[in-house]
Amino acid sequence: MINKIYLNNFEKIKATFQKEGSITFIDFFQEDFFKILQKDVETLNFKKEKNPTAYSYSQANYLFRSKEFSKFVKKLSGRNLRRPIAYLFEWKDYTILNDQIKSKTGVDIVFDLTEYWQPEWGGMIIYSDGEGKYIQITPNRNSLTIIKRRGRKFVKYLNNKSQGRRYILMF
Amino acid sequence: MLKQWINQNYLAPEKLSQKFLNNKPFPYLELKDFFIKNKLIQVLKALSKESFYLKDSDLFTFFQTNDLKSTKNKTLHNFRTFLKSKEFGVYLTSITGKNYSDSIDCFGTIYQDTNYLLPHDDQLEKRKLAYFIYLTNLRKQDGGSLCLYKNDFVAAKITPKLNTFAFFEVSKNSLHEVEEVINKRRITITGWFYDQ
Numbered sequence: 001m002i003n004k005i006y007l008n009n010f011e012k013i014k015a016t017f018q019k020e021g022s023i024t025f026i027d028f029f030q031e032d033f034f035k036i037l038q039k040d041v042e043t044l045n046f047k048k049e050k051n052p053t054a055y056s057y058s059q060a061n062y063l064f065r066s067k068e069f070s071k072f073v074k075k076l077s078g079r080n081l082r083r084p085i086a087y088l089f090e091w092k093d094y095t096i097l098n099d100q101i102k103s104k105t106g107v108d109i110v111f112d113l114t115e116y117w118q119p120e121w122g123g124m125i126i127y128s129d130g131e132g133k134y135i136q137i138t139p140n141r142n143s144l145t146i147i148k149r150r151g152r153k154f155v156k157y158l159n160n161k162s163q164g165r166r167y168i169l170m171f
Numbered sequence: 172m173l174k175q176w177i178n179q180n181y182l183a184p185e186k187l188s189q190k191f192l193n194n195k196p197f198p199y200l201e202l203k204d205f206f207i208k209n210k211l212i213q214v215l216k217a218l219s220k221e222s223f224y225l226k227d228s229d230l231f232t233f234f235q236t237n238d239l240k241s242t243k244n245k246t247l248h249n250f251r252t253f254l255k256s257k258e259f260g261v262y263l264t265s266i267t268g269k270n271y272s273d274s275i276d277c278f279g280t281i282y283q284d285t286n287y288l289l290p291h292d293d294q295l296e297k298r299k300l301a302y303f304i305y306l307t308n309l310r311k312q313d314g315g316s317l318c319l320y321k322n323d324f325v326a327a328k329i330t331p332k333l334n335t336f337a338f339f340e341v342s343k344n345s346l347h348e349v350e351e352v353i354n355k356r357r358i359t360i361t362g363w364f365y366d367q
Contacts, residue, residue: 052290052323053346092351094289096229120285126229154229159285160314160353 001033002068014076022135022147028111034142037064038113041167046088055095057155058088062169073171077146079107081171089123089166094157097128108147109171114139114164121162127153139166173262176253178204184265191266196321199339200266201329206304210250211334215306215358217246218279231288233349236279239360250360251277263364267340269299276362282315287351290320293341297366301345302338305331306358315357320346331357
């Protein structure tokens with residue numbers, strides 16, 4: 001179910017991840033598998049969560065088990081897969097960097113199911129290392145990002161130009 | 172100097188004090204047609220020639236000038252000088268009951284389509300009073316309103332009207348936001364008065 005290109009070039013990929021600290025796979029799953037996954041997530045029963053000074057989004061639990069995927073992530077990053085949480089971001093949703101929460105360093109695993117997107121609509125996940133350096137994950141269908149967290153992150157406010165819905169799975 | 176800048180209806184600030192202190196969810200005032208209109212139009216014209224810079228973070232996207240203390244424009248310089256004058260400081264004190272230092276912050280801001288400022292409380296160092304001088308007219312559906320929060324809910328809204336002067340007391344309770352602007356431009360002069 002994982003795109004063969006990534007399975008066949010695993011050692012190169014691992015070297016890149018170790019050097020850069022983050023990696024994004026475009027067209028990560030094979031297309032037919034992705035379509036099933038996408039339909040599953042889009043039909044989840046999302047619940048709105050809002051705390052004005054911290055976040056606004058919708059959230060749902062999702063059951064996703066795959067030995068192939070778990071193995072791939074573990075071999076690459078050393079991280080065990082957790083049960084994912086599905087997030088839905090729409091117009092007026094956001095999260096902010098929060099001084100109160102110091103997220104521990106670790107590895108984030110973000111799978112993106114957003115079908116069509118323009119960066120100027122907002123919705124990017126932005127990692128800040130607190131020293132002025134940023135890494136940005138732009139919405140992109142069927143893409144997986146694995147990133148070593150060095151600081152905190154936020155999701156940029158989705159403005160009135162945003163069309164459609166932004167879905168992600170965080171493992 | 173007050174008479175040169177402020178509409179004569181507002182020259183007796185004591186009357187405004189009760190309203191300011193009793194307003195909910197925290198002390199604020201919205202004073203319509205506050206300045207002498209012709210003078211404020213001159214300020215707006217001068218401001219449109221200043222340079223605005225993109226301000227972008229997790230909390231906001233909008234455009235802002237440097238503090239207008241560095242402006243070379245005489246109209247803007249005079250307006251800022253009036254805002255920070257002892258006379259105007261005393262005028263505000265008679266409304267709010269608080270004393271202010273003679274230094275202020277004073278920026279021009281433009282919110283274009285999609286620009287916004289998410290809820291936050293403004294508490295920083297000695298900020299005492301946040302102020303907004305509106306230089307454009309917006310309708311409710313255009314966004315750009317200043318929303319004042321009580322806990323997690325909007326309890327009061329100020330919709331931008333040309334020549335409205337609004338201000339609120341900065342505290343841990345002064346949670347507020349500027350709604351996203353939709354297909355319009357929202358122009359203000361804004362900043363803070365400080366503790367002595």
